[in-house]
Amino acid sequence: MISYVARRxxxxxxxxxxxxLIAFTLFRFVGDPIAQMVGQxxxxxxxxxxxxxxxxxxPLITQYGRFxxxxxxxxxxxxxxxxxxxxxxxxxxxxxxxxxxxxxxxxSLLLGIPAGIYTALNKDGxxxxxxxxxxxxxxxxxxxxxxxxxxxxxxVTLGWLPTFGRxxxxxxxxxxxxxxxxxxxxxxxxxxxxxGVYQVTLTMRLIRSEMLEVLRTDYIxxxxxxxxxxxxxxxxxxxxxxxxxxxxxxxxxxGGIIAFSIVTESVFQWPGMGLLFLDxxxxxxxxxxxxxxxxxxxxxxxxxxxxxxxxxxxxxxxRLKG
Amino acid sequence: MLSRLKRATVENELLYLFLRKxxxxxxxxxxxxxxxGAFLANxxxxxxxxxxxxxxxxxxxxxxxxxxxxxxxxxxxxxxQGRDLLSAILYGARLSLLVGLTSIAxxxxxxxxxxxxxxxxxxxxxxxxxxxxxxxxSLPAILTALLIDGVARGLFPGAMHDxxxxxxxxxxxxxxxxxxxxxxxxxxxxxxxxxxxVQAAExxxxxxxxxxxxxxxxNILGPIMVILAIDLAVAILLEAxxxxxxxxxxxxxxxxxxxxxxxxxxxxxxxxxxxxxxSLTLIVLIxxxxxxxxFLRDALNPRLx
Numbered sequence: 318m319i320s321y322v323a324r325r326x327x328x329x330x331x332x333x334x335x336x337x338l339i340a341f342t343l344f345r346f347v348g349d350p351i352a353q354m355v356g357q358x359x360x361x362x363x364x365x366x367x368x369x370x371x372x373x374x375x376p377l378i379t380q381y382g383r384f385x386x387x388x389x390x391x392x393x394x395x396x397x398x399x400x401x402x403x404x405x406x407x408x409x410x411x412x413x414x415x416x417x418x419x420x421x422x423x424x425s426l427l428l429g430i431p432a433g434i435y436t437a438l439n440k441d442g443x444x445x446x447x448x449x450x451x452x453x454x455x456x457x458x459x460x461x462x463x464x465x466x467x468x469x470x471x472x473v474t475l476g477w478l479p480t481f482g483r484x485x486x487x488x489x490x491x492x493x494x495x496x497x498x499x500x501x502x503x504x505x506x507x508x509x510x511x512x513g514v515y516q517v518t519l520t521m522r523l524i525r526s527e528m529l530e531v532l533r534t535d536y537i538x539x540x541x542x543x544x545x546x547x548x549x550x551x552x553x554x555x556x557x558x559x560x561x562x563x564x565x566x567x568x569x570x571x572g573g574i575i576a577f578s579i580v581t582e583s584v585f586q587w588p589g590m591g592l593l594f595l596d597x598x599x600x601x602x603x604x605x606x607x608x609x610x611x612x613x614x615x616x617x618x619x620x621x622x623x624x625x626x627x628x629x630x631x632x633x634x635x636r637l638k639g
Numbered sequence: 640m641l642s643r644l645k646r647a648t649v650e651n652e653l654l655y656l657f658l659r660k661x662x663x664x665x666x667x668x669x670x671x672x673x674x675x676g677a678f679l680a681n682x683x684x685x686x687x688x689x690x691x692x693x694x695x696x697x698x699x700x701x702x703x704x705x706x707x708x709x710x711x712x713x714x715x716x717x718x719x720q721g722r723d724l725l726s727a728i729l730y731g732a733r734l735s736l737l738v739g740l741t742s743i744a745x746x747x748x749x750x751x752x753x754x755x756x757x758x759x760x761x762x763x764x765x766x767x768x769x770x771x772x773x774x775x776x777s778l779p780a781i782l783t784a785l786l787i788d789g790v791a792r793g794l795f796p797g798a799m800h801d802x803x804x805x806x807x808x809x810x811x812x813x814x815x816x817x818x819x820x821x822x823x824x825x826x827x828x829x830x831x832x833x834x835x836x837v838q839a840a841e842x843x844x845x846x847x848x849x850x851x852x853x854x855x856x857x858n859i860l861g862p863i864m865v866i867l868a869i870d871l872a873v874a875i876l877l878e879a880x881x882x883x884x885x886x887x888x889x890x891x892x893x894x895x896x897x898x899x900x901x902x903x904x905x906x907x908x909x910x911x912x913x914x915x916x917x918s919l920t921l922i923v924l925i926x927x928x929x930x931x932x933x934f935l936r937d938a939l940n941p942r943l944x
Contacts, residue, residue, distance in 0.1 A: 332774055347793035453933075457926040459876050461883045462918045465903055469914075473907055576779035583884055584903075598789035598886055606789050617777050 318629065325625055329618045334385070336614040340607035341384045345377075347603050388611055398602045406605070407590060407612065412492045413483055414589030417508055417581070418574040424513035425570060429520025430563070436521065437528035438551055448521070455518040460577050464511040464584035471507060479504045481586040508585040512577055516570050523566055528559045561631060568624035572617060656938045666930035673924050677732040684726035685712070689892060694721040703912050716912040718901060724912065727898055728920050734894040735921070738809055739875040745813035746874070747867055750820025755851045755859075757821070758828025769825070772818045783815035784877050788886050801889040808887050812877045819866050827859035861939045868932035872925050879921055895921045 344350070351368050359367075368374060372383065387394070393403035436445040472480035484504030486493040495501025531537065532555055540550045579591035586592070590609070597605035657663055676683065686694060698721035701713050715724040757765040775783060791807040831837060832855065840854050881887035882896030890897065895917050902914025 335774070343790060343793070347790060453929065454922075454926060457872065457929045458922050459879055459883075459925070461880060462899065462922065465899065465906065465914055465918065468903075469906055469911065473909075572777065572779055576782045579781070579785065580880055580884065594785070595884060595886075598785060598792065601789070601793045603793055606786070606793075610786060613778075613782065621777055 321629055322626065325622055329622050332618050333611075333614065337385050337388060337611055338381065340388075340611045341381050343607045343610070344384070344603055345373075345380065388608075393608045394604050396597075396602055396605050398596075398600050398605075403605055403608050406593060407608065408491065409493075410588060410590045410593050412494060413587060414575075414578050414582070414591060416494060416496055417505065417512065417587060417589060418571070418578055420505060420509040421513035421516060421574055422567070422570055424509060425516030425520050426563075426567070428513075429517045430524055432517070433521040433524025434528055434556065434559070437525045437532065440529070452518040452521055455514050458514075460511060460515060460580045461584050463514050464507070464581060467507050467511055468584070478507055480507060483588060508581050508587050511584065512574060512581045515577065516573060519570065519573070520566055523562060524559060527562050528555060531555045531558050564624055564627050564631070568620050571620050575613060575616065653938055657934070660934055662930055663934040666927040666934070669923060670927040670931060673732060673920070673927070674736060676729055677736050680726070680729040680733045684723075684729045685714075686723045686726045688722045688727040688730050694723065696721050702910070715916050718898070718913050719905065724916055727893060728895070728917055731893050731895045731898050731917060732920055732924065734805075734888060734892060735875055735878055735896070735924070738805065738812070738878045738888070738894065739871060742809045742812035742878070743816065743867065743871050743874045745809065746816040746870065747820050747863065749813065750817035751824045751856075751863060753817070754821035754824025755828050755855060758825035759832055759847065759851050759855065765825070768821070772821055775815075776818050776822075780812075780815040780873065781877060781880060784811045784881060785884075785886065787811035787814055788881065792886075801892065804887075804889045805892075808878065808881060811881075812874050815877070816870050816874060819870060820863065823862050823866050824859060827862055828855055831855050831858050865932070865936045865939055868928070868935045872928040872932060875921075875925055875928065895924075 350371075350373065351364050372380060375383075391404055393407070395401065396403055396406060399406070432448055436448055439445045468480045471478045479500075482504060483493075483495045484500035484502075485498040486495045486501060487497045488494075495505060532551075537550060537555055540554050541547070545554075578587075578589060579595055581587065582589045582591035583595055593605065594609045596602070597609065657667075681687075688694070694717075698713070698717050699719050701717045701721075702708055703714065703716040713723050713725070715728070718724055718727060753768055757768045788807060788811045791811065795803065795807075828851075837850060837854055840850050845854075878887060878894060879896035879899070882894045883900045885900060887896055888894045893901065898917035899914055899921070902910075902917060905911075905913050
């Protein structure tokens with residue numbers, strides 16, 4: 318077990334080093350950092366002085382080392398566009414994205430898991446088939462189109478819900494939350510649903526196929542043969558083993574949610590990290606892009622690591638094989 | 640099974656299954672119509688939306704022809720520039736399909752060649768490539784495509800040339816989708832390379848390149864076709880999303896995603912048709928490609944039957 322953990326940890330460190338190398342290459346070679354920082358009127362001598370002051374003439378390996386050290390200590394540098402420190406920019410945007418992501422993850426699990434179980438148990442029922450057809454549409458309709466349709470229905474036609482921004486926020490320290498006001502919740506409903514729809518279908522399909530797999534195993538057949546009633550077999554024997562992959566699902570979902578929050582935030586003008594990233598692409602704000610890349614990679618690596626370790630705790634076969 | 644004998648070859652088997660799936664038939668019909676409409680846009684579209692002289696600002700924001708204030712010239716209405724929406728949709732679908740097909744072709748050629756090589760040669764090349772694939776697979780395709788797009792914008796500063804923008808978009812989507820092809824090709828190659836016909840070819844002294852291309856490739860096409868069909872829908876979706884976000888195709892050549900983005904600006908003022916019709920076209924296109932992909936996957940995978 319310890320060697321397994323150590324190996325996974327080492328792998329994660331390598332991935333992060335690889336990603337930071339990409340981010341460094343981006344920062345250093347896509348466009349000239351000095352030209353971005355100074356105005357037209359700065360003389361060439363001043364530029365050269367600044368260049369050597371910032372250490373841009375050092376060997377590349379030294380520069381890369383400094384880049385990694387800065388990242389690790391939270392020195393993210395400044396945005397080309399707004400001239401603000403990137404750390405502050407991201408920190409002010411982080412709560413919005415996390416709250417949106419958390420609520421849609423909740424929606425996807427609360428709707429997806431029961432629907433998956435139901436469609437697996439009633440395999441050829443009318444309702445099951447209807448749900449399955451609906452999920453095929455859910456997978457196919459792009460996130461932004463779902464958002465637009467929701468805005469058109471609930472925002473424009475019915476006028477029930479706000480369609481952009483976070484609404485009223487409450488500050489707890491630096492963390493601005495909209496989970497404590499009614500207005501904030503109302504603003505959250507449409508974006509969270511938009512982001513959740515795809516995740517619901519994903520959860521449902523995974524749970525369904527897992528449950529079907531479990532129902533086919535010998536111990537379920539044996540339990541049925543012993544005369545235990547179906548309720549107990551389904552909800553006690555089968556469900557327990559179906560729930561193991563839920564950990565993977567949450568891990569997977571989180572990735573999807575982070576990625577698609579970019580789209581959702583753009584549709585609803587939700588002031589989160591996705592919108593920040595999108596702006597950095599539009600205005601070629603390389604430092605923000607490279608920090609975002611590193612941050613996202615870190616989130617992914619940590620989640621994957623946690624999923625793998627939890628799996629090893631729950632399922633001894635992984636430990637032995639790994 | 641009455642027709643076991645009839646189902647001797649894969650082609651017959653596919654046809655046999657296809658004739659029993661009305662949903663797949665409908666999907667094929669719809670997809671064919673859309674693709675035909677898109678690629679014949681030059682001839683069947685009422686106007687040319689790329690030709691600035693062909694439309695008039697006076698005709699802007701006209702609702703669809705069947706509504707009270709509609710105009711018979713514009714069946715689906717017009718957009719903010721006075722462009723005929725039907726024509727814009729046909730040309731937009733053409734661009735969406737073109738980018739989707741090219742990027743998936745790029746992804747499949749890249750992924751399959753890397754996958755076969757990794758599977759056949761094994762060793763260090765295999766280890767490195769699959770490690771990269773694993774890392775990339777943990778990032779959703781949309782994120783990868785956005786990043787590549789952003790980097791390209793940094794590398795070619797200033798106003799990016801229109802054609803270059805489309806090439807960058809295609810490459811970005813292609814590079815974000817090659818992993819599935821590589822993994823599938825590699826796994827199938829692992830199975831095939833231990834079979835007798837490959838060993839025979841090796842004993843005959845055939846060049847490894849020849850073995851990979853002539854012996855192995857034709858035998859792993861089945862699973863690759865499935866990925867091709869499923870990922871085509873993903874590619875179209877990615878293009879639409881990037882264009883919707885404003886980092887995709889150039890603005891003067893709107894794809895379906897661009898049209899939807901333009902349309903959202905008019906959602907609140909009641910001009911619903913500008914956003915609804917391109918959205919519906921996009922949905923129908925993706926749903927039908929998805930259904931076909933699902934059909935292929937089920938048909939080519941005997942375990943699921």
